[in-house]
Structure formats: structure tokens, C-alpha cells
Amino acid sequence: MLYNDSIVALATPSGAGAIAIIRISGEEAITIGNSVFQSIKGKDLTQQKTHTLHLGHIIDNNKTLDEVLVSIFKGPNSYTGENTIEISCHGSTYIQQQIIQLLLRKGCRMANPGEFTLRAFLNGKLDLSQAEAVADLISSDNEASHQIAMQQMRGGFSNEIAKLREELLNFASLIELELDFAEEDVEFADRSQFHELLNRIEFVLKRLIDSFAVGNVIKNGIPVAIVGEPNVGKSTLLNALLNEERAIVSEIAGTTRDTIEDELVIGGIGFRFIDTAGIRETQDVVESIGIKKTFEKIEQAQVVVFLFDSSEFKISGLKLKVELEKIKNQFPLKPLVIIGNKADKLTEMEIQNIKTEIPEILLISAKEKLGVEELKNQLLSFVNTGALRNNETIVTNTRHYDSLLKALDEIQKVKYGLETNLSSDLMALDIREALYQFGMITGQVTNDELLGNIFANFCIGK
Template sequence: MINQDTIVALATPSGAGAIAIIRLSGKDAIGFVESQFKSVSGKQLSKQDTHTIHLGHIIEGNRTIDEVLVSVFKNPNSYTGENVVEISCHGSNYIQQEIIQLFLRQGCRMATAGEFTLRAFLNGKLDLSQAEAVADLISSDNEASHQIAMQQMRGGFSSEIAKLREELLNFASLIELELDFAEEDVEFADRTQFKDLVERITFVLKRLIDSFAVGNVIKNGIPVAIVGEPNVGKSTLLNALLNEERAIVSEIAGTTRDTIEDEISIGGIGFRFIDTAGIRDTKDVVESIGIKKTFEKIEQAQVVVYLFDASESGDFDTIQLEIEKIKNKYPQKAILIIANKVDKLSKDKMNELDVTLSAVERSHYVLLSAKQRVGVEELKNKLLSFVNTGALRNNDTIVTNSRHYDSLLKAFEEIDKVKSGLESGLSGDLLAIDIRQALFYFGEITGEITNDDLLGNIFANFCIGK
């Protein structure tokens, strides 16, 4: 399946910049570049050591295209496991295309999306979960997602799975051996040790499966819907959180007609805030559409921030009833109650409000003034408390990939069948069937078991040049 041709692609983002990097990989990569490269010291690239950099010019006939730095990585000590050359040229779009077109005319082929990493996988430089972590690392936009991607790219997740798979494979071999001596009625696989192994695998699989809830949040960010009646300060709060004038603010009720979204990182976790239209009865057609979208966004959000104007709320019992309605309508969602404009309250009123909100069952609340930026940091800390980041702090393995999650669930199901079979004294031939299936799902994660469709789906999501 490994192509023997040499591929070329731009490895840096397209567009003009200070420098650009053009990458080639394949058996003839060094030869292709050597034929078009004139070193300032007269060196031949093919005779140079691996992991060296050389100054010179890319030429075509008598024409000099650019002064460049050429980095040489010889197989097998390269990212792809093949000969790799990286050309650092000036970042002009014209120069980039001239160099790429030059090598295409020489016989190189344009790389497809993720083909460099695919070759690294096929050449045994990375397993499949590590290769997928490369894409996650490129797309990471906060500290937490970056940390997880780095951990997985270094093999933290796959090495744990590979070790369990190897131990299970050893027992599977012994059970398969028993089948060859069925008439002698012998047991090569110690059932007590096998039960201990199955218990250990069950524990690890459950931990990894449970970690997906946190991992998915860290990878994709947490959608937070800011809801409430018109003119309670939702847009002002969004601006305070983002520390910029992102949403239009006015005294006119119903100013926000559509949802406004933006994302910030809090404690290394991405939160995507959604400022929604104020909820009220209205005959305005456009505002009605905005309110309809508000309820759609609440359904999509993982956290609902319910905002009310504390300075306009003389009857706190009514507020308590409204909060209960929200919590009853969305029982599965984390609800955070925000009493806004508390800067307009007297000290006694503030204490009364605090007592009222603390009496609401399972209530998370913050007293703040979005306009004065008072209480915003406490709000951020409350939001962060909704995310279980303990595993991240302890450097535990966290699953973020839905494909891995699906395979882990299926492996857990098969291991559970093996566990039940052992407890009921199931025969070795029937145990072997479930063990084989568990091994299959383990192998899907790390790439011991793959097919062209699976690889095509995974690497099609990569950028070209990686």
C-alpha cells in the first residue's frame, strides 16, 4: 500500500509570509532537490549527513528562483521513515508555486491530505492513535487540548492499550492451544490469572471510556448559552467576558435579534459563549425568530447562564420561581444563575438576594455587575468548576477521539462477555470467540487492524503538507 513515488507539498499555511516551507518525501526526494539546488559551498546533498541544513539557491536552468535553506532527513530517521527534504524559501506566493511546479515537472506528485503522516504510519514511525493526535495537535487552540494531544502523540494512550492487548493476546494463544488438545482435557491458561487480567482490563477500559466526557469537552470547547429577559445585561456580560465590545449594547429592549458567539480560554479550557435574544412575548417577527433561535441554542449548550436584573427585581420570590422553571425545563444541563447590576443594590438588598439564591436547591449563582466588571472572575471560576480537570492535572490518559471511544465501548462489551463466561465456566472455544473480538477492537485503535476506508476517512481530515 505504500507508494514509492516522491510527494511534494507546501507545509506552511498558504499565502504570503516571511518564509514558507516546501516538503518532499520519498526514495528520490534528495535526488530531486539535488538536481535543482546549487549549494553556496558546492556540496552535494546526497553525500551530506542526515539532519543537516544547507544554504544555496533553487535554480531552473540558468534561472535562479530563490535563495533557500535545505534541510535533509535520510531514511529511516525522518518523520515519514523515507528520505525527506524541507526547503525554507521566502514566503512569496509566486516563489512557493514556482518551486512546487518545478518539482512537479521533474516527476514529483502533489501530496494528498495527510499523506506525509499516513506514510509515517505505514512505515511504522507512528501508530494510528498517534497519527490522529498529530491532527489534534495542529487544531488545538487552548492549553488543555494541546496538552492532551501532546500526551497522545507521545504514545501515552496507545502504549497503555498496546500493553493490555499484548497480555490478552498471550492468554488468547494459550486458550487457542487448549483447543488443539481438547480430547486430553488440559488447561494451559491459568483461569485465576486470566480473571485478574480481565478485571484489570475492565477497570482500565471503564476509566478510559469515562474520560471521554471530559476529553470531548476539552477538545471541542464548552458551549455556554447566556439567556434571560431583554435588557438584563446579556450583551454587556458577553463583552465583559471577552474584554472587548463584541455585542451591541443599548437601553432598548430587544436590541439583540440574533445569536452572537465567541470563544475564550479559561484555565486552559475553551468556552464558547452564545449571547442570545431576550426571551419575552413579542409581535415583532424578526425578534420572534431570534427568540426561537435562543431556545435552539439552549438545547445545544452544555451550560446555561440565566441572567436577571437584580436592580429591577423587588420580589425575589418571583425570581426563585423563574429559576425553578428553567431548572425543571432543562434538568440535564448545568444551570448558573447570574444576578446582574448588583452595584445598584444596597447592602441589605444584596444580603437578602444572597440568602434567596442560596436557598434554591442545587443552585450555582454569582452576584456581579457586568458593566463595572465586578464578579466576572468569580463567574469564570464557577464555569471552570463545571469541568472535571482533575485527570488533566494528574496527567491521566484522556480519550478525546470519538473513533477511539466507539472501539473502547465495543472492546468493553466483549471483555464483559469474557468475564461472564469465566464466571459461568464457559468452554474455551466460546471464550476464544469473545477474546478475538476484543483483540480486534483494541487493534482498531492502535492500527494493528486497519482497512483502506478507515485510513481514508482519518487522513482526509488532515491538512495537505502534514
């Protein structure tokens, strides 16, 4: 597909609002805009400087559609690298559609999803990882995901990868040169320096790969399953965490028949809480299905909150320990937070007895909202935010993660070849593959299918 025609799209959310912005990009964007715009001072948009604003009206034949403000951005000093104008009009959906239809008749076509950012990439304004960060920035819904997207959009991740790729490319050139002089049996690449470089690249790649565990949960939120027997206060706890009546609370055991989910941001990190059906033996078919779903949600969750009625500990303490061991054995790798609810009903002696029996317990009263903040702090402690605080590069994109894994595998092959005196031609193959994977991240290596998959997930006006 050619990307030199003029495209138009609504750059603000669809629907009525105070104002709307309609964006046009392409070689003829300013000319097309000028053909429908009548400046209040008689200005010709094609003769105006870049990065200027102009007040006037959009005219369709002799009909005035709206009073607007037009912004001019001349290529290459624009977001897309092309001539671009943005029309700020009133937010009526009728006005928006009338202006867009007029521009389509004047020679524009509707932009595809992400096509403005795609053009920015094709015109060298952004590399591919920066372009993907644009979508992450738009969808960021908490402080941490916003911070990571901003760092990636500014080129933090790209710069790190580009530096590694350049150093590896320099040595690759020397290795390739050796192949041209194979009969002379000479070495142009210093093997000791090459080994040091490979160790450094391996170290950085492993750090970036490890960061994905944190980056993925920051980007997508951390699923937390709240489990326990019926009527211990799971729904009350969810309501206390969210500070709203999200789940139905009742004295009747088995009220929650299905899972209820909602999100909460704690310390800039998104958590997705899942209130599950109470776990117990039951003949109720519907409740049994809910209990089955509970175990499915525990499987999907990254943290499990086990809630029990602490006021019943004297009676059901032994049964409780059996249930805890069952969950620990079934899900040994998942962090387990053990919470005793209804602690406001306990005496000091009972509190000490429970803490002696279960040292890691957190006693709360969900109904009175006592201990809820301590629970939030404990959940936050499961997230390693050290890299975030230190402004280190954190990988959040699955495509990048996959390429980093493949690049690391190739680098380790090169290291093995260097240590076992493998011939230069075989090592060169592994180096080329590592360079290819680096290029896949930044977009130095692309194909239409890759670009289509990435930009199809963008919103239309971006």
C-alpha cells in the same frame, strides 16, 4: 495506492510570509532536490549526511528562482521514515509556486491531505492514535487540548492500550491452545489469573471511557448559553467576559435578535459563550424566531448562565423563581449558574435579601466588570481537570471512544463466560473481537477506508 513515489507540498500556511517550507518525501526525494539545487559550495546533496543544512539556490534551467536553505533527512531517520528534504525559501507566493511546479516537472506529485503522516504510520514511525494526535496538536487552541495532544503523540494512550492487548493476547493464545487439545480436556490458562486480568482490563477501559466526557469538552470547547429576559445585560456580560465590544448593547429591549457566539480560554480550557435573544412574550416575528433559537441553544449548551436584573428583584422576584424552575425542570441535567446583574445598584440590605431567597446566586455588575472573575472560576469548576493535572490518559477521539466501548462489551462477555464455565471456543470468539477493537485504536488492524477517513481531515503539508 502505492506509497513509494516522491510527494511534494507546502508545509507552512499558504500565502505570503517571511519564509515558506516546501517538503519532499520519497525514495528519490534527495535526488530530485539535488537536481534543482545549486550549493554555494558546490556540494552534491546525495553525498551529504542526514540531518544537515545546506545553503544555495534553486535553479530552473539557467534561471535562479530563490536563495534557499535545504534540510536533509535520510530514511528511516526522518518524520516519514523515507528520504525527506525541506526547502526553506522566501515566503513570496510566486516563489513558492515556481519551486513546487519545478519539482512536479522533475518527478514529484502533489501530496494528498495528511500523506506525510500517513507514510509515517505505514513506515512504523507512529501508530494510528499517535498519527491522529498530530492533527489534534495542529488544531489545539488552548493549553489543555495542547497538553492532551502532546501526551497522546508521545504514545501515552498507545502504550496503555498496547499493554492491555499484549496481556490479553497471551491468554488468548493459551485459550486457543486448549482448543487444539479439546479431546484431552486440559486447561493451559489459569482461570483465576485470567479473571484478575479481565477485571484489570475492565477497570482501565471504564476509566478511559469516562475520561472522554472531559476530553471531548477540552478538545471542542464547552458551550455556555447566556439566557434571561430582554435588557438584563446579557450582551454586556458577553462583552465583559471577552473584554471587547462583541455584542451590540442598547437600552432597547429585544436588541439581540439572533445568537452571538465567541470563544474564551479560561484556565487553559476553551469555553464557547452564546449570547441569546431575551426570553419574553412578543408579537415581533423576527424576535420570536430569536427566542426559539435561544431554547435550541440551551439544548445544545453544556452550561446555562441565567442572568436577571437584581435591581428589579423586589418587583419581579416571584416571576424570576417561576422562570428558574421552568429551566431547571426542562433541563435538569445541565449545570445552571444564576447571576444577578447590576449589583452595583443594590444596598447591603437588598443584597442580603436576594442571597436569602436564592442562596446559590452570584451577584455581579457586567457594566463595571465586577464579579466577572468569580463567574470564570465557577465555570471552570464544572470541568474535572484532576485527570489533566495528574497527567492521566484522557480520550478525546470519538473513534477511539467507540472502539473502547466495543472492547469493554466484549471483555464483559468474556468475564460472563468465565464465570458461567462457557466453552473455550465461544470465549475465544469474544477475546478475538476485543483484540480487534484494541488493534483498531493503534492501527494494528486497518483498512483503506479507515485510513482515508482519518487522513482526509489533515492539512496538505502534514
